[in-house]
Amino acid sequence: MCGIVGLFDMRGKNEIDRQQLGRMNQTQLHRGPDEGEIYTEPGVGLGHRRLSIMDVSTGQQPLFNEDASVVVVFNGEIYNFRELKEELLLLGHRFRTHSDTEVIVHAWEEWGEHCVDYFRGMFAFGLWDRNQEILFLARDRLGIKPLYYAVLENGLFIFSSELKALLAHSDFDRTMDPYAIEDYFAYGYIPEPRTVFKQALKLSPAHTLKVKCGQVLLKPHQYWDVPFVLHDSMAVEEVQEELTIRLREAVNLHLMTEVPLGAFLSGGVDSSAVVAMMSGLMKEPVNTCSISFGDPAFNESRYAQMVADRYHTRHHMEQVEQDDFDLIDKLASIYDEPFADSSAIPTYRVCKLARERVTVVLSGDGGDENLAGYRRYRWHLYEEHLRSLLSSGIRKPLFGLLGNIYPKADWAPRAFRAKATFEALARDSVEGYFHSVSITGDKMRQRLFTNSFKHSLQGYQAIMVLRDYANKCPTQDPLSRVQYLDMKTYLVGDILTKVDRASMAHALEVRVPLLDHKLVEWISGLPPALKLNGGEGKYIFKKALEPYLPNDILYRDKMGFSVPLASWFRGALSQRVRKAILGPVLTETGIFNMIFLEEMLDQHQSGRRDYSALLWALLMFESFLRNVLYGDNMLDYGKGFGVA
Known part of the structure; x- marks a missing residue:
């Protein structure tokens, strides 16, 4: 795993400022502490x-082809590089190293921009021909x-693995994008391709x-998309067997390492x-790491121990307590833009714990999106069924009225929160799903923002992100459609971003075999009823795993990797939260309705409402402003925060 940066003069062939490039490269030292060139x-x-993960002795980058006319900088792993190398050798290419990186330059020579079609792995690279x-x-x-990446006013194109490297360029414009702020307070992260800065984009x-x-x-x-093309009919037993074989193959592929x-x-x-799967493929016991919580409602440690005992792993555990709130400024500097998934706290801790023992870990990320594991999928299908019973002309005004008059009950079980259900039923399918995944609804964001900030949005709404992907979705099946939306937004913008930054902050490589694209393609072609059934x-997936895992693991209620924010913010952290949210940093932005912020804090801390998700989002935004946007120049915050 590595960090990459690049500068390219789009207007000519002017000399590149090596000191500038070196400073940008050095901001990503944590991603690659072994070497830098x-x-x-x-x-x-x-x-x-x-x-250094593979070919530790000779895999240095930037790496060139035979005549040095092609050079690449690469972050990731090409798991099928040995097969590709054999094919390229037969085509006449010569290799100097044993690294997967060298496959990229020769694949480019042979197949041009279609080289990516041949790669099986996780990768981001920049190549100069x-x-x-x-x-x-x-x-x-x-x-x-x-x-x-970003295009600067002087015609310089710059790219990097993390935003902090772009921020290190002296000509980078730090003006924030109001659309990104709207997205952030809707989703809790900023979906691709937008970033918090107007000048920068994500590829x-x-x-x-x-x-x-x-x-x-x-x-x-x-160059690729999740196909969602149904396979030929197979018996359930055949699907279980095939799924197990493909899972084992994907895991085995991800075991490639020299560390x-x-x-x-x-x-x-x-x-x-x-x-x-790892335990059945490795000769040595698997090193496993997990996090526990003092609050039993959030503690899965005994289940992790159950699996560790069954497979005789070398298991290591660490407990997270509420003093981990002190991590908030550290997290802001890691993510470079506002990021409101509170599970970044335990993720950071488990990465630190793992790095004390290993350099590479495998994770289970991607299973919920692939195989319909989120509870919200079940609720979405239920709501879709109810929507289908009435025409939109009757449904929207009827349930819209009920949603307006029914009291909000955050304290009640989901089944009794009728207000949320009524509001969802009044919407169309995409609106309903947006309502279930957003951390704040449209009405709350209307109260959250000042009139001047809302004017800067010029009618833009965060739901447009989902609508755009829904229009491109290759299937109209209601379950597959929301899985697709999650793969394009939540999976990449939240889950994978969270794990990449938290792991690379500790120079730890995380691999995700459940997101092997061959496995994802095959699973997408399974009938939806085999993913969400009754x-x-x-x-x-659970049926296929019954020989490998106990029912207590497979069929218990999903808990999720989260932290008890609501109680933290009403307890020992209450004054710290109030000071940050009502302090000068957020006030001076001109973005927020401070009267609403105070009202929200009062209602949350009295126990009348649960605003923990929005409070956390505000805390992370405030920390971003202090630690990233202005940093050492924080004394200038009163001059405005550059929202345009």
Whole structure:
């Protein structure tokens, strides 16, 4: 795992500022503490920070082809590189190293921009072809590895693994994008391709980008998508057997390494499945790591221990308590833009715990999106069924009225929160799903923001992100459709972002076998009823795993990897929360209705309402402003926060 940076002069072949490139590269030292190199030629500069995983002795980057006309900087792993190397050798290419990186330059020579079609793995890379005068960027199919870019006013194109490297360039414009702020307070993260800064973008998963001198418009190209094309009919038993074979093959592929390896083990189905497969493939006991909580409502540690005991792993556990709130400023500096998933706290801790023992871990991320594991899928299908019973002309005014007059009951079980259900039924399918995944509804954001900030949005609404992906979805099946939406938004923008930054902050590589694209393609072709069956998510996955895991693991209620924010904010942390949210940093932005913020705090801390998700989002935004946007220049915050 590594960090990459690059500079490219789109207006000519001016000399690249090596000091500038070096500073940008050094901001990503945590991603690659083992080695760091930069390369420049007229008009082009590439930098790399290396965490040595494969070909430790000779895999240094930037890496060149035989005549040095093609050079690449690469972050990730190409798991099928040995097979590709054999194919490329037969085609006449010569290799100098044993690294997967070298496969990229020769694959480019042989197949050009279609080289990505041949790669099986997680990757983000920048490649310069001097003969064609092309800079080529690519990101893996599911977005496991990040890639940011920007075009500066002086015509310089810059890219990097993390936003902090772009921020290190002296000409980067830190003006915030109001659309991104609207997205953030709706989703709790900023979905691709937008970033919090107007000048920077994320290269979306499964996209490539060609940049040439004199080019004016940059248009990324999508090279893959989740197909959701149903397979030929198979018996349930055949599906179970095939799924187990494919899962084992994907896990085995991800065991490729020359350094110590382990696994995250939460006690949930997905991580337990990965550990079960690893245990059957490895000669040594698996190193497993998990996090526990003092609050029993959030503590899965006994389930993790159950799996560890069954497979005789070397199990390590650490407890998270509420003093981990002190991590908030650290998290802001890690994520570089507002990020409101509170499970970043235990994720950071489990990565630190794992890195004390191994350099590479496998995780179970991606199982919920692939196999319909989220409870919200069950509720969405229920709501879709009710929507189908009435025409929109009757349904919208009827349930809209009921949603307005019914009291809000955050304290009640989900089944009795009729207000939320009525409001969802008044909406169309995409609106209903947006309502279930957003951390704040449209009405609350209307109260959250000032009139001047709402004016800057010019009618933009965060739901447009989901509508855009829904229009591109290759299936109209209601379950597959929301799985697709999650793969394009929540999976990449939240889950994978959270794990990449938390792990790389500790120079730890995390691999996700459940997101092997071959496995994802095959699972997408299974009938939806085998994924969500009678209210049981991951139905076929659990059936296939019955020989490997106890029912207490497979069929217990899903808990999730979260922290008890609501009680934290009413207890020992109440004054700290109040001071941060009502303090000068948020006040001076001009973004927030401070009267509403005070009202919200009062209602939450009195126990009348649960605003914990929004409070956490505000805390993370405030910390972003202090630690990232202004940093050492925080004294200037009164001059405005550059929202345009």
